[in-house]
Amino acid sequence: MLGLLSFRDGRTGYDLKKWADASLRFFYWSPAISQIYAELRRLEELGLVTSRRSGPEEPRAKRRYTITADGRDALAAWAEGTHDCGPPVLKHPLVLRVWLGHLAVPGTLRTLVERHRDRTRAALRDVREALAGVGAAPEGDFPRVALGWSERQHLAELELAEAMLADLERLRCGPPDGNRRALDGRAGAGPPAPRRQHPQDAPTHG
Amino acid sequence: MLGLLSFRDGRTGYDLKKWADASLRFFYWSPAISQIYAELRRLEELGLVTSRRSGPEEPRAKRRYTITADGRDALAAWAEGTHDCGPPVLKHPLVLRVWLGHLAVPGTLRTLVERHRDRTRAALRDVREALAGVGAAPEGDFPRVALGWSERQHLAELELAEAMLADLERLRCGPPDGNRRALDGRAGAGPPAPRRQHPQDAPTHG
DNA sequence: TTGCCCATGTAATTTGTTACATGATTTA
DNA sequence: TAAATCATGTAACAAATTACATGGGCAA
Numbered sequence: 001m002l003g004l005l006s007f008r009d010g011r012t013g014y015d016l017k018k019w020a021d022a023s024l025r026f027f028y029w030s031p032a033i034s035q036i037y038a039e040l041r042r043l044e045e046l047g048l049v050t051s052r053r054s055g056p057e058e059p060r061a062k063r064r065y066t067i068t069a070d071g072r073d074a075l076a077a078w079a080e081g082t083h084d085c086g087p088p089v090l091k092h093p094l095v096l097r098v099w100l101g102h103l104a105v106p107g108t109l110r111t112l113v114e115r116h117r118d119r120t121r122a123a124l125r126d127v128r129e130a131l132a133g134v135g136a137a138p139e140g141d142f143p144r145v146a147l148g149w150s151e152r153q154h155l156a157e158l159e160l161a162e163a164m165l166a167d168l169e170r171l172r173c174g175p176p177d178g179n180r181r182a183l184d185g186r187a188g189a190g191p192p193a194p195r196r197q198h199p200q201d202a203p204t205h206g
Numbered sequence: 207m208l209g210l211l212s213f214r215d216g217r218t219g220y221d222l223k224k225w226a227d228a229s230l231r232f233f234y235w236s237p238a239i240s241q242i243y244a245e246l247r248r249l250e251e252l253g254l255v256t257s258r259r260s261g262p263e264e265p266r267a268k269r270r271y272t273i274t275a276d277g278r279d280a281l282a283a284w285a286e287g288t289h290d291c292g293p294p295v296l297k298h299p300l301v302l303r304v305w306l307g308h309l310a311v312p313g314t315l316r317t318l319v320e321r322h323r324d325r326t327r328a329a330l331r332d333v334r335e336a337l338a339g340v341g342a343a344p345e346g347d348f349p350r351v352a353l354g355w356s357e358r359q360h361l362a363e364l365e366l367a368e369a370m371l372a373d374l375e376r377l378r379c380g381p382p383d384g385n386r387r388a389l390d391g392r393a394g395a396g397p398p399a400p401r402r403q404h405p406q407d408a409p410t411h412g
Numbered sequence: 413t414t415g416c417c418c419a420t421g422t423a424a425t426t427t428g429t430t431a432c433a434t435g436a437t438t439t440a
Numbered sequence: 441t442a443a444a445t446c447a448t449g450t451a452a453c454a455a456a457t458t459a460c461a462t463g464g465g466c467a468a
Contacts, residue, residue, distance in 0.1 A: 003306050014419050027301035032457055037421060060464065062419060079309040082317050085299040087325060088363075093291040095233040095355055100209050101348030103285040111288045119293060142307030145373045149301055149366055156362035157294075163358055167351045220447050238429055243449060266437065268447060 001039050002048060002075040005067040007139070012062045013037045023130045023143065026123070026150040040065055048074055098164065109168055117161040124154040207245050208254060208281040211273040213345070218268045219243045229336045229349065232329070232356040246271055254280055304370065315374055323367040330360040 004016050004024070011019070013036045020030040031039070043049045048071035051063045067075070094116045101109055131147045134140040210222050210230070217225070219242045226236040237245070249255045254277035257269045273281070300322045307315055337353045340346040 003302075006306070006309065012419070013421095024302075024305075027296065027298045027305070029295070029297050031455095033419090034421075034458085035456060037419095038456095041421095060418065075306075076309050079303065079306045080311050080314065082314055082321075084321070085303050085318060087329075088296065088298040088300065088322075089235070090233065090294065090296050090359075091235050092233045092294040094294065095352050096209075096230075097285065097291050098355070099230075099233070099349055099352035100212070100281075100285050101351070102345070103212065103282050105286050108286065108288055112291060115288075115290070123293070139308070141377055143305055145307070145370060145377065146301050146305035148373060149304070149370050152366055152369055153296075153362075156359075156366065160355055160358055160362065164351060164355050167354060171347055171351065218447070219449095237427095239447095240430085240449075241428060243447095244428095247449095266446065 001036065001043060002067060002071055003079075005049060005065060006072065006075055007143075009066045010064045012064055013040055014062070016040075016065075022126075022133070023147065026127050026130065027146055027153070043071070047071075095164075098168070101168075106172070110165065113161055113165050113168070117158060117165075120154055120157045120161065124151065124158070127151050127154055207242065207249060208273060208277055209285075211255060211271060212278065212281055213349075215272045216270045218270055219246055220268070222246075222271075228332075228339070229353065232333050232336065233352055233359070249277070253277075301370075304374070307374075312378070316371065319367055319371050319374070323364060323371075326360055326363045326367065330357065330364070333357050333360055 001016060004019055005011065013033065017030070017033045017036050020036075024030055040049065040051070044051055044065075047068060049065045049067050051065045054060070054062050054064060094112060097104070097112055098109055127147060127150045131144065131151060134144050134147065207222060210225055211217065219239065223236070223239045223242050226242075230236055246255065246257070250257055250271075253274060255271045255273050257271045260266070260268050260270060300318055303310070303318055304315055333353060333356045337350065337357060340350050340353065
């Protein structure tokens with residue numbers, strides 16, 4: 001919340017939710033609206049933000065929040081320095097399902113991965129929209145880098161989905177032994193498995 | 207927990223924790239040990255697992271858990287069918303820091319990204335270790351696909367880190383205008399920005 | 413005038429973590 | 441014999457969600 005407000009003051013909780021949905025959520029997370037309101041109240045209690053109710057000049061009653069000097073200090077204290085920011089956390093339900101593939105009806109996983117791929121394509125469009133919304137102004141420099149990262153991340157996610165699809169296909173129609181034919185009358189029918197050895201190329205110099 | 211037990215019965219809570227740390231965590235999540243114990247008790251209450259204390263035949267007193275028929279049914283009900291499994295959730299603190307780059311002391315982000323890259327390399331080694339541990343047996347087929355996905359995912363993460371490093375460098379020594387030189391006496395000194403246009407290539411046929 | 417978006421909140425619940433407590437067995 | 445690992449738990453707390461409740465403004 002402080003981060004969002006550090007870009008632009010005078011937002012309402014509702015505004016912050018929409019903003020988080022449109023950009024933060026791609027590389028971090030967008031809290032529930034109820035949590036945003038709760039958190040803003042908490043931050044105000046801590047003196048890190050202030051709020052003012054809109055008067056009758058606005059058609060709609062709302063509460064706009066502004067970050068205080070203390071708030072900027074607190075945010076800067078968190079954002080500066082090289083203290084470790086911790087590993088990324090990934091929860092990928094689809095891969096979990098694949099991991100448990102032995103429990104699934106054969107055709108299922110393919111459907112699920114394809115659905116994931118389509119969803120990722122949609123998300124990619126959203127990222128690009130967000131990226132377009134940032135514009136070229138210098139204050140958008142870092143958000144642009146973050147969203148650029150997200151764009152590439154989603155492209156990578158698409159490739160990962162395709163690769164997994166290929167893996168599953170390989171599993172279905174011909175396990176590793178390389179010596180079985182006509183397993184079910186249509187062996188070798190699948191897409192010709194885009195030549196992709198197991199990558200042995202780790203930049204492991206570390 | 208049910209998923210883990212569906213591969214191999216007779217594990218202790220402690221076993222499950224180690225196992226989750228070694229494989230589940232790469233694409234999903236590894237719960238705290240205290241939560242594992244709590245969850246196992248809950249599952250037993252629901253009749254989805256049973257447990258037996260080890261008798262004096264074992265040197266150490268432990269409680270081993272086994273999935274019941276009901277448990278298998280419940281797991282299968284969850285794992286079969288094509289109901290949506292939901293989008294992946296990513297919380298990437300590093301990208302969040304970058305997004306707030308305007309608050310950071312100039313050199314900082316570079317250090318953080320490099321640290322992330324090193325950490326990812328280490329994680330990649332762990333994934334490969336896990337992959338080696340699965341072996342070639344057919345019951346490891348799906349875990350192998352999931353871990354293979356994780357391996358590629360970590361490789362992608364490395365590339366994303368490098369690309370972001372390049373973006374940040376570009377930001378530091380010469381914003382888009384393309385007409386500024388000798389900005390700080392070492393313009394153009396950085397790594398020569400591995401030719402990488404903004405990818406316009408979205409497989410967007412969806 | 414109906415339904416959607418704006419706007420703010422409360423309450424209950426779920427989910428998960430950390431810190432603490434305990435003790436046995438193995439290994440250096 | 442000290443430290444690490446195995447093994448299980450309790451209690452307090454933190455984080456976050458869902459469901460519910462309310463009401464004004466705007467557009468079809």
